[in-house]
Amino acid sequence: MTQPPQPSDDPPQGGFGAPQDPPPGGFGAPAPPPSDGLTKQPPSAPPGPPATPPPPAGGYGSPPPPPPGGHGAPQTPPPAGGFGAPQPPQNPAYGYPQAPPPGQPPTQPGYGFPQGPPGQPGMPPQQGYGYPTAPMHPQYAAPQQGGGKKFNVRMQIIVAAVVAVALIVGGGAIYASSGGDEGGGKDAPASAGPDGGEAKGGDGLAGGTEKAPSDTKSRIGFQLPHPKVTDTTVVDGSWVTDKVYVKTGVYEVVGYDLDKGTKLWSIPLPGQVCAASRHMSKDFRTAIAFQEGKPSAADKYPSCNQIGALDLAGGKMVWNKSVTSDSNGDEPIRFNEVTLSGTTVAAGGTSGGAAFNLADGAELWKPKTDANNCSDRGYAGGEALAVVRRCGGYDEAQLTIQALNPATGAPLSSYQMPAGVDYASIVSTKPLVVAADVGDTAGDGSGISDFFSIDAATGKLIVRISADADRYAAECGSTEVETCHSLAVGDNRLYVPTEEHEGGGEYGDTNEIVAFDLTTGKLVGGRADAGDSYTLTPLRMDGSNVIAYKKPPYDKGGQIVSIDGSTFKETVLMVNPDDEAVRDAETSFSSDYSEFLYEKGRLFISEKMISEPSKNASADDKQYLVVSFSTV
Structure with missing residues (x-):
C-alpha cells in the first residue's frame, strides 16, 4: 500500500494551522505578540498511523495525514438554546446597537461594518475586520457644540439603533461603493495587467451555469466505506463527468454511478496513486x-516514478511511462505533482520536470543538467501552463515563476520572486496568481503571507497583495506548487475567506468571503456572510460566480451556495439533511484534507488520505471514503 510522502532533499513543510479565537478588544483589533501558546499549531496526527512514520513517497512534500474527526467534526451540543439560538446582546464590538452614555454621540456596530476615519463625529476609531471603510452619513452624526438643539439620552439611543439597522441593511451597498485599500496594493507598476475575462453566461444564475433547484433540500446519495489499510495511504484524486463519479482507491481508480454509487468500472494500478x-x-x-x-x-x-493518462469516460488507462534525466542515469526520476493544461501532461519534483502529450504519451521535455543548478519543481495547469523554477543551492535558492508554451516548455515570460521566498504556489494560471510565505512571516502554517498578481505576457508584477494570516484563511501546501485550496480566482478577482471569529450568537463562530482586485490589489468592497455558526469556504468559480461550501453548526447540515462575484448576493443551491447520522457522515470530513466537488445538483466529499483506524475507535465511529448528496 501507499506510504506517506518519500524523503526529499528539501526541508520538511510546516503543518496547516488551525484558526484561533479573536484577540481581546474585538476581532480585527491589533493583537499583541503571542506569549502563551496562541500561535497556531498543526493539527494532531490521524488515528492509527505507525509510531515511527516511514520515509515519504513523493519527495517534494505531500499533505500531512488528516486529524481525527476532521476539521468539521461534530461537537458536544451546547446547553439549551444551541448554536445560532437568539441571544441577548453581549458585546458592542460585534454588531449590536448600544445605548451611548449620557452626553456622548451614538456609536455604530463593530465587527465587519464600515468604519469612518478616526476622530469623525459619531464614529469609533477602530478599523473593521479587513474591510473597506466608509464615512457615516452626515444625518447620523451627533450635532456639534455651539449650535442646534442638544440631544437627550432617549434621542441618542434611537439614533444609535437607526444607524445600526441602516448599516446592516445597506452594508452591501456601502461596501460596493467603497474602495478600501487595507491589505492591498504594494509595488504596483503602471501597467494595468491582463484582462480578467468576461463573465461566462449560462441558462442558470447570472454569470454562471449552476441552477438553483426548485427544492434545495438534498437527499443522501451514497456513502462509500473507508477502505481497510494498515498504513497511511494517499487516495488523492476525484473527478465528475457527465455520467460517472471517479475516485482514487487502493491500487485502483474507480468509476461510480452518480446517484447509486455502484461500481461501473475499475482501472487497476501496479502501485498506489501519489x-x-x-x-x-x-x-x-x-x-x-x-x-x-x-x-x-x-x-x-516503491518510487513514485510513473505518469499515466486516464480516460474517465471509457474507464481505462490510455498510457503510462517513466522518464530519466541526464544526471540520474537509467534510474527513473521521482515525481510528486502532476497537472494538465490542454493536451500537455506536466509532472514535477525535486529532480526536475517532464511533460507528455495527453493523447499518446509522447515525451515533450524532460529534466536536463543545468550549470546554474536549475530545475522545474512543479507546474500548474488549467487554462494555461506555468512553472515554479528553482536555481542555486539550498542556502541561496532563487525562485522564478514562468508562463510556458505547453507544447514545447519554452518560457513565454519570467518573474523572479523576491528574496526570502523558499517555496511558491501557483493559485491560478489565467490570470497568473502566485502565493508565497515571504520570509516565513505568515506564522500559521498556511503558506501564504502575500499574493502576487503577474502579467503572464510580460512577466511584470502587476500588484503584490499582503494577506494577513490572522485575517484570511486560504491555504497552500508549502512545498507543492498546485495544492492551494479555500480560495478562488475569476473575473480578475481573488476570493478568499476570512478566519473564523465570534458571531452574533452565544455559541459558534462564523466568517465571510471577500475579494481583492488583481489589478489594484485593493479589497473590492462587499462580502458574503456565512451567518451565525456557519463558515464559508470557496470551492471554485462558476463563470463570474463563486461556488462555496457552508460548514454547518453541530445540529445542521451543510450548504452549497452560489455567490455573485460582483454583488456578493448568495443563492442557496443545496441544503443537506440535519438528521444526526447524515450530519455525522458529512462532518467527518475535514475541509483541509478532503475534496469537495459540486456539479449540477450533486455534492461529493471524499478523503485525500486514509490510515488504519484507531484501536480505540468504537463501532459507532464510522469512517467513509466518499459521501454524496443530491437535489436532482
Whole structure:
C-alpha cells in the first residue's frame, strides 16, 4: 500500500494551522505578540498511523495525514438554546446597537461594518475586520457644540439603533461603493495587467451555469466505506463527468454511478496513486502519478516514478511511462505533482520536470543538467501552463515563476520572486496568481503571507497583495506548487475567506468571503456572510460566480451556495439533511484534507488520505471514503 510522502532533499513543510479565537478588544483589533501558546499549531496526527512514520513517497512534500474527526467534526451540543439560538446582546464590538452614555454621540456596530476615519463625529476609531471603510452619513452624526438643539439620552439611543439597522441593511451597498485599500496594493507598476475575462453566461444564475433547484433540500446519495489499510495511504484524486463519479482507491481508480454509487468500472494500478491532476480535458481525460509497484520485503517504499493518462469516460488507462534525466542515469526520476493544461501532461519534483502529450504519451521535455543548478519543481495547469523554477543551492535558492508554451516548455515570460521566498504556489494560471510565505512571516502554517498578481505576457508584477494570516484563511501546501485550496480566482478577482471569529450568537463562530482586485490589489468592497455558526469556504468559480461550501453548526447540515462575484448576493443551491447520522457522515470530513466537488445538483466529499483506524475507535465511529448528496 501507499506510504506517506518519500524523503526529499528539501526541508520538511510546516503543518496547516488551525484558526484561533479573536484577540481581546474585538476581532480585527491589533493583537499583541503571542506569549502563551496562541500561535497556531498543526493539527494532531490521524488515528492509527505507525509510531515511527516511514520515509515519504513523493519527495517534494505531500499533505500531512488528516486529524481525527476532521476539521468539521461534530461537537458536544451546547446547553439549551444551541448554536445560532437568539441571544441577548453581549458585546458592542460585534454588531449590536448600544445605548451611548449620557452626553456622548451614538456609536455604530463593530465587527465587519464600515468604519469612518478616526476622530469623525459619531464614529469609533477602530478599523473593521479587513474591510473597506466608509464615512457615516452626515444625518447620523451627533450635532456639534455651539449650535442646534442638544440631544437627550432617549434621542441618542434611537439614533444609535437607526444607524445600526441602516448599516446592516445597506452594508452591501456601502461596501460596493467603497474602495478600501487595507491589505492591498504594494509595488504596483503602471501597467494595468491582463484582462480578467468576461463573465461566462449560462441558462442558470447570472454569470454562471449552476441552477438553483426548485427544492434545495438534498437527499443522501451514497456513502462509500473507508477502505481497510494498515498504513497511511494517499487516495488523492476525484473527478465528475457527465455520467460517472471517479475516485482514487487502493491500487485502483474507480468509476461510480452518480446517484447509486455502484461500481461501473475499475482501472487497476501496479502501485498506489501519489498525485493526481485536478484538471480534466473536454473529453474527460486526466493524469495521475503512481508508484512503480507495491511494497515488498525488498522494496518497502516503491518510487513514485510513473505518469499515466486516464480516460474517465471509457474507464481505462490510455498510457503510462517513466522518464530519466541526464544526471540520474537509467534510474527513473521521482515525481510528486502532476497537472494538465490542454493536451500537455506536466509532472514535477525535486529532480526536475517532464511533460507528455495527453493523447499518446509522447515525451515533450524532460529534466536536463543545468550549470546554474536549475530545475522545474512543479507546474500548474488549467487554462494555461506555468512553472515554479528553482536555481542555486539550498542556502541561496532563487525562485522564478514562468508562463510556458505547453507544447514545447519554452518560457513565454519570467518573474523572479523576491528574496526570502523558499517555496511558491501557483493559485491560478489565467490570470497568473502566485502565493508565497515571504520570509516565513505568515506564522500559521498556511503558506501564504502575500499574493502576487503577474502579467503572464510580460512577466511584470502587476500588484503584490499582503494577506494577513490572522485575517484570511486560504491555504497552500508549502512545498507543492498546485495544492492551494479555500480560495478562488475569476473575473480578475481573488476570493478568499476570512478566519473564523465570534458571531452574533452565544455559541459558534462564523466568517465571510471577500475579494481583492488583481489589478489594484485593493479589497473590492462587499462580502458574503456565512451567518451565525456557519463558515464559508470557496470551492471554485462558476463563470463570474463563486461556488462555496457552508460548514454547518453541530445540529445542521451543510450548504452549497452560489455567490455573485460582483454583488456578493448568495443563492442557496443545496441544503443537506440535519438528521444526526447524515450530519455525522458529512462532518467527518475535514475541509483541509478532503475534496469537495459540486456539479449540477450533486455534492461529493471524499478523503485525500486514509490510515488504519484507531484501536480505540468504537463501532459507532464510522469512517467513509466518499459521501454524496443530491437535489436532482
